[in-house]
Amino acid sequence: MRSRHRTFLYGFLIWLGLSLAGATVLTRAELARQQEAFTVQSNIAYRLLGQRLAQHDAILQMLALLQPPVQRIERLGALEAMFPQVMAIYREESDIAWANPQWQQAQLQSLKTERAVLTDVRLAQGRYVLLAAAHPASFAVLLDLNAAIAWDEWPFRRNGSPVRVVLEWQDQQWVISPGLDHAGPVVFQSGKTLASPSQRFQLHTRRVVSYADLPWGQVALFALASALLVALIIYVRKQREQTLRAQELLRIGQVGRLNSLGEMAAGLAHELNQPLTSVLANTQASLRLLQEDPPDLEPAREAMAHSVEQIRRAASVLTRLRHSLRESGLADQCYPLSLTQVLEESVHLLMPELERHGITLEKRLPPHDVDVVGEPVALGQIIHNLLNNAVSALGAAQISHPRIWIEVLPRQGRVVLTVRDNGPGIDPQHLDRVFEPFFTTRSDGLGLGLSLSESLAQAMGGGLTAFNDPMGGAVFALELQRVDEESS
């Protein structure tokens, strides 16, 4: 259970790391996108305003050049219609001073610099006067910037735009759009002096990126996706781990059984060897005693009696062994279980091996589960051994299209599971020896796998037989007791 907690902790940490990294990348990309947009919009605003101011210079130049008389200024309504920001036009003979001393000062400055001069600036209202000294008369226009901005071309919305746009001149400023006054982690801003030499206003734009502007939706989506990914990885790893564990269990069981079989064989050898030694020595001593002249009968008779006793002892060792095998208790551990399920598990465990050898596996199973009497680990071992045997037979013979067929045939009260391969089959000479302990044709085999499988099958009340298919290949048939639907 501890390892499970650890898995979840690791999974959570990996997910956290992934999500943080994803959030950073997404936020950065979004901020870069917004900054790009801000810069482009600011530049557009700068250009649009610059064009307008250039128009103002052009209007004054035109007036100075055309020198329309005062009376005709009324008729300049067409001009005002074309340039709605022009609110009024003023004319004054150049040898007469302007009534407004500010204007007069601008007149002098304009004379000196020979270009239009700003005066009477009330930028808070967006209004100012542009005055140009000329001969015979000087002209001034009253301009209203509110009308100068063509809102359909303007990149920022007039109300509710998140960008604050301000025009500044000396200590005066005109707020074009107030922007949103909120706090935020990032601020974009830009400030530029407009290109007009007469109207040297500064355009300031500023945008505060609020937390609400960050790409929360994308981040959440990414976090969800990485959570799914991490969960998937954990799931796949767990599946693989379980497969490995199942394989290991099967292997340990097999090794354990083989070990105990080997130990039993060693013990058996010792227990039989002692009486055999005694019988041989006694018999040979008797022979020697009988060959003497005259034969020494009494000790020879005694030796023969000892031999008989020792032969009985050897026989009792074998009887004891048979009893202990019968009482090994596998029969008590048997219960009804699904053969189909055990079969599927065994096949699943050997799938990598089959794929490695390029073996095609064909299963012919009844559509419904078949229940048999058995012990799941032992049954799994038998099936595993049979499949493994087929795999090595096919591998050793280097068949070009190796195949294994598994068939489950329910009979009355019995089920027969056959494993057939298209290998070379079993040498007919060996056919009746394949279940003998320690009989093997493989150089790396112990010769106990099939013998053990047969013992296990018999202990479960079934049996295991081997034969060659008339079409070629070896067939192993495992017969088991079936649990009928009616009886269970």
Place this chain on the structure above:
Amino acid sequence: MNPTENGPSLSPLIHLLDDDAAVRQSLALLIGTVGLRVQTWADPQQFLESFDRQSIGALILDVRMPGISGLTLLDTLVEQGVDQPIILLTGHGTVDMCRRAFKVGAVEFLEKPVSDDVLLDAVQQAVRQHVRRRERLAADQWARKRYTSLSEREREVLALIVEGLTNKEIGRALSLSPRTVETHRANLFAKLQVDNLAHLIRYYASLVSASP
């Protein structure tokens, strides 16, 4: 002269150690058919404590015994300087076990069940080997004892005789007259109880070269 007269003159005795009573009985009977006496032992510890180390014969040990293995027992016996040849018997011998046994000094390594010819051959050969070994030991001791009875001059003369010098040459080497040398030579043969040069060399060549 008889070099064995001081050693144990008992007839050979085979010590057989096996924890299985049937094996003890049958092997003892078999060995008995060739006229050898057998003493059987069931317990290695008791065997170690009480078997007669002076007896002439051989030891037969089972490798697999409760308490102490035949190989360990073999080690102990060799360490204690037991000179009886040792035959090991085993039910399931491995090449490794066999190699180890021979390395330590076993004379035979037999597998159970063992055929009579093989066992009896091995036992008889071991007994012969032990008798020879004991004889050689006794002869050595006997010769050494005689040698100590020689005078300094007689030992010098003996050393030169063994080297193959004639009386004349010995006289020249030791600044003696050939006649004196001849006297020493006669005394020396008498004291050592040998009657010809071949005997003398057989028993004393090694002693002469070993003495300062």
